[in-house]
Amino acid sequence: MQEILLACIFLFVKHPYDVGDRVDIDTKSYTVAKMALLSTNFKRTDGKFVWIGHNILATKVIENSAYPPFPKWVRLIPSPSIWRYL
Numbered sequence: 001m002q003e004i005l006l007a008c009i010f011l012f013v014k015h016p017y018d019v020g021d022r023v024d025i026d027t028k029s030y031t032v033a034k035m036a037l038l039s040t041n042f043k044r045t046d047g048k049f050v051w052i053g054h055n056i057l058a059t060k061v062i063e064n065s066a067y068p069p070f071p072k073w074v075r076l077i078p079s080p081s082i083w084r085y086l
Contacts, residue, residue, distance in 0.1 A: 007038045007054040014058075021066040025057070 010016075017023050021032045023042075030042035030050070039053045 003038070003055050006058055010054040010058045011035065011037065016057075016062045017064050017066075021064050024063040024065065025052075025060050 017032050017040075019032050019035060023030050023032060025042075029045050032040060033043045033049060034041040038055075039051050040057065042050045042052060044050060
């Protein structure tokens with residue numbers, strides 16, 4: 001039960017990454033491939049996939065080099081190509 005609670009806090013409250021983000025964990029680079037309730041699937045730089053449990057990730061330093069200053073759904077400046085269609 002404690003593992004599920006820790007995983008929920010990690011996934012929904014901390015939320016250190018999203019699918020597609022590039023992260024560094026213990027000096028190794030990964031790309032987030034899939035997120036589940038208890039673990040995350042990462043793609044290593046050599047193309048292999050690794051599952052790491054959220055209970056382990058909660059104790060690691062995760063450096064997200066793709067984390068934007070604004071949420072991904074916010075687009076402040078419209079694309080120049082949109083003006084052609086107006």
